[in-house]
Amino acid sequence: MWQLGGKNFSSRLVLGTSRYRSPENLREAITRSGIEIVTVSLRRQAAGDGNKFWDLLREMNIAFLPNTANCRSVQEAITTAHMAREVFKTNWIKLETVGDEYTLAPDPFALVEAARILIADGFEVFPYTTEDLVVAERLVAAGCKILMPWAAPIGSGQGIANAQALKTLRARFPETTLIIDAGIGAPSHAAQVMEMGYDAVMLNTAIALADDAPKMAQAFARAIEAGRMGYEAGLMPRRDFAEPSTPTLGTPFWKEEKRA
Amino acid sequence: MTISIGIVGAGIIGRLLALKACARGWRVTLFERGAEDGATACSSVSPAMLAPYCELDVAEKTVSDLGALSLRLWPEILCEFDLPVYFQQAGSLVVAPPQNSDELEHFARTVKSRASEDVFQNIKSDELKVFEPDLDSRFQSGLFFPSEGQIDSRGALAALLMAARERGADCRFGQEVRAIRPNEIDCGNATSKFDMVFDCRGYGAAKDIKNLRAVRGEIIRLHAPDVHLNRPVRLLHPRWPLYVVPRPDNHYIIGATTIESEDASPIALRSMLEMLSAAFTISAGFSEARILETLTGLRPAFPDNEPRIMHQPGLIRVNGVYRHGFLLAPVLTDYACQLAEKSQPSAPMPYLVREAA
Numbered sequence: 001m002w003q004l005g006g007k008n009f010s011s012r013l014v015l016g017t018s019r020y021r022s023p024e025n026l027r028e029a030i031t032r033s034g035i036e037i038v039t040v041s042l043r044r045q046a047a048g049d050g051n052k053f054w055d056l057l058r059e060m061n062i063a064f065l066p067n068t069a070n071c072r073s074v075q076e077a078i079t080t081a082h083m084a085r086e087v088f089k090t091n092w093i094k095l096e097t098v099g100d101e102y103t104l105a106p107d108p109f110a111l112v113e114a115a116r117i118l119i120a121d122g123f124e125v126f127p128y129t130t131e132d133l134v135v136a137e138r139l140v141a142a143g144c145k146i147l148m149p150w151a152a153p154i155g156s157g158q159g160i161a162n163a164q165a166l167k168t169l170r171a172r173f174p175e176t177t178l179i180i181d182a183g184i185g186a187p188s189h190a191a192q193v194m195e196m197g198y199d200a201v202m203l204n205t206a207i208a209l210a211d212d213a214p215k216m217a218q219a220f221a222r223a224i225e226a227g228r229m230g231y232e233a234g235l236m237p238r239r240d241f242a243e244p245s246t247p248t249l250g251t252p253f254w255k256e257e258k259r260a
Numbered sequence: 261m262t263i264s265i266g267i268v269g270a271g272i273i274g275r276l277l278a279l280k281a282c283a284r285g286w287r288v289t290l291f292e293r294g295a296e297d298g299a300t301a302c303s304s305v306s307p308a309m310l311a312p313y314c315e316l317d318v319a320e321k322t323v324s325d326l327g328a329l330s331l332r333l334w335p336e337i338l339c340e341f342d343l344p345v346y347f348q349q350a351g352s353l354v355v356a357p358p359q360n361s362d363e364l365e366h367f368a369r370t371v372k373s374r375a376s377e378d379v380f381q382n383i384k385s386d387e388l389k390v391f392e393p394d395l396d397s398r399f400q401s402g403l404f405f406p407s408e409g410q411i412d413s414r415g416a417l418a419a420l421l422m423a424a425r426e427r428g429a430d431c432r433f434g435q436e437v438r439a440i441r442p443n444e445i446d447c448g449n450a451t452s453k454f455d456m457v458f459d460c461r462g463y464g465a466a467k468d469i470k471n472l473r474a475v476r477g478e479i480i481r482l483h484a485p486d487v488h489l490n491r492p493v494r495l496l497h498p499r500w501p502l503y504v505v506p507r508p509d510n511h512y513i514i515g516a517t518t519i520e521s522e523d524a525s526p527i528a529l530r531s532m533l534e535m536l537s538a539a540f541t542i543s544a545g546f547s548e549a550r551i552l553e554t555l556t557g558l559r560p561a562f563p564d565n566e567p568r569i570m571h572q573p574g575l576i577r578v579n580g581v582y583r584h585g586f587l588l589a590p591v592l593t594d595y596a597c598q599l600a601e602k603s604q605p606s607a608p609m610p611y612l613v614r615e616a617a
Contacts (some may be wrong), residue, residue: 022565023320023473023520044528045521052473055521057565070530155498209366211373 002199004037004177005092005124005146007063011036012194012224014065014179015216017203020213023056028206028214030060033221037063039094039202043070044083054087065126067094072107077114081123093118093149094126094181103153108135112142118142128181131165133172140176147173148181148202151193157185160192170197175220185225187216194227195235261287263455265600266445268437270294271301272413272585274460279340282427284597289454290424291447292601293464298417305557307478307505307513308413308586309492310334311352313379313405313598315584317501318518321374322443322585323566326591333590334411341419342426346508348491349409353383353392355402356496357541363496364451367404373406380405394488394543409493410505411586412500440468442574454598461575463522463560469570469579474522474558477583478531479515481541482550487512495538502538510588514539518583527554558587559583567592571599 001008015038020026030038038057045051057064066084071077074097081093095114099107106128112135115125119142127139129149136147148168152158160166161183170178180193181202190201201224210216263286265588267274270292281288294300312327317524319327331349338347371380383402388395391404425431439446440459459465463474489506505513514535532554539546562568562580567588570577578596581588 019321022561022563024564027563044519044530051521056471058471178477211370224387 004200008250009036009063010034011221012200012228013040013190013221014202015207015217016202017035017041017057018204019208023053025213026208027056027060029217030057030062032214035062035217035218037065039065039067039204040088041067041069042080042087043068063092064088064090065092065094066090067095067128068096070098071164072110074100074110074114074117074250075177077110078117081114081118085123091122091125091197092124094128096128104155105153106130106150108132108138115139115144116142131162131169133165133168136169136173140173144176146177146179148179150182152179152183152191155184156183159184159185160191163192163196163252166193166198167196187219191223191230194224195230197231200224204218263600265289265456265458266291266452266454267458268440268445269301269459269461269464270298270301270417270421270431270433271460272306272417272420272464272589273462273485273581273593274458275417276337277426277458277460277578277596278424278429278594279337279427279430280597282424282429283340288424289321289452290429291435291437291445292431292434292497293436296418296421296433298414301417302477302557302559303353303585304417305477305516305555306413306583306585307413307479307492307503307515308416308502309505310349310409310411310587311354311405311492312408312587313371313375314352314408314494315587316371316374318565319584320564320566321376323588324374324599325376326567326604327584327587328407330587330590331407331409333594333606334409337590340423343415343422344356344410344421345363345415345419347409348411349407350491351404351410352410352492352494353404353516354494354496355379355388355395356398357540358400360496360498361401363498363501364401364403367496371403372587373566379407381466389588392491392493394545395493396541398541408492412507413586414553416586433535439608440575442572451521455574458596458600459573459579460574462542462579462581463500464560465560465579469577472560472579473535473541473560473563474524475582476519476521476523476556476560477516478519478527478535479555480527480532480535480539480554481552482512482514482546482549483552484512484546485510486545486548487543489543494540495542497538500533500534500538504539505544511552512546513540516583522555522558524558527556569596576600587603607608 016034068077097107097110126146131149134240152161177199179200207216267290278290312324344413380403385400492505495502517531561582567580
């Protein structure tokens, strides 16, 4: 069990809901991997009255984390967040502010500003950010209790582009919930960030575009669980065997001295 | 045996069903709330690609198998038309810009894992120039699906109506159907009785069919005198795969978005930018194209995005054709007719659902 935004969950995999072959395929992925939280996009899907795609997900009794995908400005993001609160009856908002259309890199300036306004308005803000330490600090200073740094650009499947920076974030924000958002391509990537002590992983493309999405969802769920268990059990320290520091069994000691 | 049937909905399914029923000698009455031009039917928005294998990227194998059967049936249907309708079977081409060449591999892998036979060829850059001289030179490789085709959706809708009428179908437009029951259709203040009622309303049937939803699709029609493409071209992109479909006289259809929404309002600016960028990427000649119109339609879909024929005594519903109305119509309407005749279709039908009477 772990806590997120005041609720208890057992799954540490948060799933995006776009680009599946069908809603049924998505539902199978959710069921098979025990997913309890999904993100949904409002910007393009909210028009008209009601949305049966969302209704199909509502039947599954899972938590919704609405997002502000495709928003560029602070105002757009805020308007979308308000709409999300209305539609999904939740104060959770995955705050995304697009800074670059091609990579979908977040605009950190708009992000911090929108986060401050939304937190003052009672939202639980999940900001989608880069691995940058200072942006993370500003977001935490603005009141964010959760951060969602990317591992690599969204949809790229590149895995961890800057492992050192992600380790630094974990070390500097021990009290903040850290969820890796974007860039994960393979279950091993997810296991790796969980071993670093990240609280959860958010994914979409790697599962949605797999040949067998439900099976891939299950693969990720297991990798995330394994990574988390490894972190909790305590990983052994890395050892450098390039230069022997103690005499090797069977090697005469005078040879060791010579080398030193 | 001559039976009387009532069909509700004059999209591609309803119209083709009317023609096939007339050919069987049945007495056919077709009801449609919209006009004859089919503008209110999402069928008229469809680029009507007959691409059972390319669609494997988003569809399941069963849809592809039915589509492959249908593809063989279309030429026979065309023979029934008095109007010339544009139909092409020159294959389709799938390309990706070099920086996204992984997308092409992924697409090929997806199709291979689901298609039962070898349905495409890998095309290298020199061959690509022979296939499509106007394709931008940045494209270095592609996948060619030789058996695929396309049909002019509006032309086909008009020709189907004409052919059905000539064969005696009573086609009533501007008729709001209030209720559908086994053997009965309530229209206006009257109730008409039939041996069999066919519900072909698409998303218009949502209140009667559980779990039917709408998926918004937007397209753009262009006139591009500077561009000569010989066949439909699909552009793979990490976020928005789109296609450009050539029609006679340098007309083109760019489509189609797939948005989980029941909103049928006009095209979104973002969709327009994405689709026009795709066209421009395929050939710079599109820069001077004229935008003729933009259209939005709501495709009817079940949660698995696969079609259903639901039947009970006196009532058969055909729905959930999603993006594949023209691709699936020949097979689905055949099965629906067979069901009405002897309550069991001759071919295996994986989506057949017996509705509680």
